[in-house]
Amino acid sequence: MNWNQALSDHFKQTLQKLISQEKCELSTLPDVQFSKPAQKIHGDVATNIALVLAKPLKMKPREVADRIVPALAAKADLFAKVEIAGPGFINMWIQPHVLLSVLEDISRENEKYGHSTLGQGKKVQVEFVSANPTGPLHIGHGRGAIYGDVLGNVLAAAGYDVSKEYYVNDVGVQMTTLGRSVYLRLQELQGQKIEFPETCYQGAYIRDIAREVLALDPKIASSSEADAIAFCGKYAGDKILKEIQDDLAATGVIHDVTFFEHELHEHDAVKKVFQKLEKSGHTYEQDGALWFRSTVFGDDKDRVLRKNDGSLTYFAADIAYHEHKYARGFDRIIDIWGADHGGYVARIKAVVQALGYEADSFDAVLIQLVNLIRDGELISMSTRSAQYETLADVRNEVGKDACRYFFLMRSHHAQLDFDLNLAKSESTENPVYYIQYAYARIQSVFRKALEKGLKPPKTCDLTLLNLPEEIDLAVFLSEYRQVVHDAAAGLEPHRIAFYALELALAFQGYYSQAKHDDRYRFLTDDAKATEAKLYLLKNIAIVLHNALTLMGLSAPEEMIKGKEDT
RNA sequence: GCGCCUGUAGCUCAGUGGAUUAGAGCAUCAGACUACGAAUCUGAGGGUCGUAGGUUCAAAUCCUGCCAGGCGCGCCA
DSSP states (O other): OOHHHHHHHHHHHHHHHHHHHSOOSOSSOOOOOEEOOSSGGGOSEEEOHHHHHHHHHTSOHHHHHHHHHHHHHTOTTTEEEEEEETTTEEEEEEOHHHHHTHHHHHHHHGGGTTOOSTTTTOEEEEEOOOOOTTSOOBHHHHHHHHHHHHHHHHHHHTTOEEEEEEEEOOSSHHHHHHHHHHHHHHHHHTTOOOOOOTTSOOSHHHHHHHHHHHHHOGGGGGSOHHHHHHHHHHHHHHHHHHHHHHHHHHTTOOOSEEEEHHHHHHTTHHHHHHHHHHHTTOEEEETTEEEEOGGGGTOSSOEEEEOTTSOBOHHHHHHHHHHHHHHTTOSEEEEEEEGGGGGGHHHHHHHHHHTTOOGGGEEEEEEOOEEEEETTEEEOOOTTTTOSOBHHHHHHHHOHHHHHHHHHSSOTTSOEEEEHHHHHOOSTTOHHHHHHHHHHHHHHHHHHHHHTTOOOOSOOOGGGOOSHHHHHHHHHHHTHHHHHHHHHHTTOTHHHHHHHHHHHHHHHHHHHGGGTOGGGOSSOSOHHHHHHHHHHHHHHHHHHHHHHHHTTOOOOSSOOTTOTTO
């Protein structure tokens, strides 16, 4: 049983009765909001409903509370105590066995615990990374990758049918520039004097690719420049994309779909979407260019689709791409971009509406930038000079799990300082190992129990879990459902990271009590008590495991220094 | 100039669909291992919630102005 539900049901009945007795202007019942009091002395759960109802009932808040409380207190199977406090808060103490009942839910639902039906099976596409295959991923991409990956996991847990997608811009000037960069390096390798423009890609990997192309086809330089550049571009693009995908896989990120821009052009998707927009009057011609009337939907200015030289803008293909997304049957689309694309949001939102889809069905999430900190110093990044830190470098230095967790440690709305020293340290300071250690520690207890022939039981006598920390832990475990729900509803996967850390902290505190209080020992001669402790531990482990899994982190059986993330 | 994001303890940050005494980690200081892993725990100090107003019985939270930082304002991608 979910006691939150029971509580809310009981309130509804009680209030309905009260409102029908009093002549009151309320036609509908206001939503009763429950909150966990900041102070323990205010009970397990509290509500301000008496303060909210005071005005419509034309009573003083405390009088309203006086009318509500007896009906609540009468329900002794749910409430241990109900009090009125302060201006009219109703503070409630829930029966311990009710609070503990969540353990049975967790045991039963196991890896499904924390899942919900928020998404109602709706198809949602999460598109992220989508870096052009012109060079290795940097840490900014890394943050977007982890955010998108974990958001997808969280949405799936919340009952959405999730598809993770990578959009490859394999058409356009960037690919030509890539081809030219390789071609120039290739000529250089052949001893020609070249001028390498600043606009070309400066990284050393370009030379490596040039070398490969040359080995593959030594005569390449003698074909026409346009052909050679096209060949180099295609070769380099394919190779770099492969490397990006390997890089992502090594970081634990796998996209369900890789979508190539050239597919849109092959199917005249751009032309077709132009026709659709024209038919609905959302485009016009001016100064030799084709424009999209995005100002109708609140954009700052109208946007060009086809330039006066006849070529298409990036935006044009993107419109076709989004039309294609909807055509594939997604009920909801989430695009994850770097903060530098903020100016792009309004026009895509406009497109979505112009194409006839609900504005609410589309979200563009902007991920703020990442600062890399080493020894307390900011490592400046410059793409121009190719001195940026790659995702691969960071991951190899700190390990996959630490890398992922650190990207989740901050709300995506805010810039992230990624402290390399801290991420690398295999110590108590590092939250990711702290969480994993809590899990490993429970597994260690289970190994010890097994030596005595004991296994975590399927059920137990809950009344034996009567220490305050045990009740608190059960309450905290019950909050996990809401955390996952909120993380999905608000597109805020970082909530999982904070929750997991807090749960680990709560467990470690509980565990350590045993040093000076035998009541906290798990494995004792009292078989029933031992069973109950193991049962609680099992449920903590399940929730830790679920949270770690959502974040794409391993839940290790044991921690061995220097051996994580191999 | 306009738009978006951010400003909370020395540091890094939670909390922002209002509500009882604003939280965590790190750092600092003081303590705790002959028993389930000390990669641990307990305690202490530390905050005009950027600022000035406003709404409210009640504001870190809602509204407005201002200050500071980041990003963006292309017939680039």
